[in-house]
């Protein structure tokens with residue numbers, strides 16, 4: 610394979626990295642010095658644009674961090690929880706479980722409330738648990754659980770957390786930029802996300818939007834040097850610079866991706882396009898007998914989980930390879946409740962491209978002599 614022709618890249622129907630526009634990729638074609646004014650201004654601009662997307666410019670700061678999304682989730686946890694704190698982790702999928710792992714590694718006091726992967730977090734149970742467990746100081750929730758594509762009821766969760774006087778941390782990695790948080794600035798302490806999901810930038814940088822009071826109080830919490838968001842923030846405060854080599858090209862691409870986010874019409878327009886993508890995908894797949902794991906009411910327009918067809922002629926690997934040969938990359942499932950695969954609706958993709966992907970699915974299952982996508 611050669612990489613000479615961008616137009617022949619496959620379309621990525623995955624949870625990330627995603628298909629990006631040619632102009633975002635092109636924006637990377639510059640070498641910037643990390644101590645140069647152009648780059649310092651670029652960093653400042655991106656930080657401000659991100660707090661403004663969350664509508665918390667006055668109360669929160671944006672702290673970007675090198676690495677993939679998990680780096681910034683781990684940084685958020687290790688920085689914002691002090692030794693005396695205890696966090697309640699609301700888990701209904703693999704990303705919630707990853708936060709449990711992070712807490713165990715860092716020796717962060719935690720408790721876990723779990724739901725099956727195909728059920729949203731229940732705010733009533735959260736409220737009850739908080740009222741019965743005085744020692745809990747923080748709660749963390751995954752906004753859209755990418756494991757299944759389920760949307761958790763963030764506003765309701767934030768309400769019960771606020772009423773009980775606890776602080777809320779959010780992993781909105783796969784929703785930020787497409788599904789509004791819908792929270793007033795006093796309803797959450799921090800939210801983590803990354804460049805390469807709904808904001809349609811390149812992978813390589815995450816960010817945490819943290820309330821000013823929380824970050825000011827977080828000195829000395831993190832046992833990691835590179836993941837210490839307080840130190841990272843102090844660096845930006847001091848001279849607007851990154852502590853360690855920044856991913857300059859990724860940030861150039863990110864700034865362009867944010868230009869395109871604005872040009873599209875911001876979060877509402879992006880939500881609308883992803884909704885259309887999701888509808889075309891789900892309707893098309895259902896017309897072949899495929900079934901979604903989730904009912905439509907809790908399905909986020911981010912990534913859709915389909916149940917594995919029962920037809921004995923269906924073999925996932927063959928299905929995956931044939932689709933990849935036709936230019937569409939899908940994603941395996943990682944569920945414990947059922948055999949599944951996933952198809953994403955985010956990235957620089959529109960409804961007609963999704964429709965073409967659905968046509969390819971039809972072609973491939975016919976070629977495999979699969980009569981219906983129906984599960985057992």
Ligand SMILES: *Cc1c(COP(=O)(O)O)cnc(C)c1O
Nearest residue numbers: 677678679680704755780782783
């Ligand atoms: C993508 C994602 C992450 C981060 O994953 P990385 O592979 O480290 O980028 C974290 N949480 C959720 C909900 C995600 O979708």
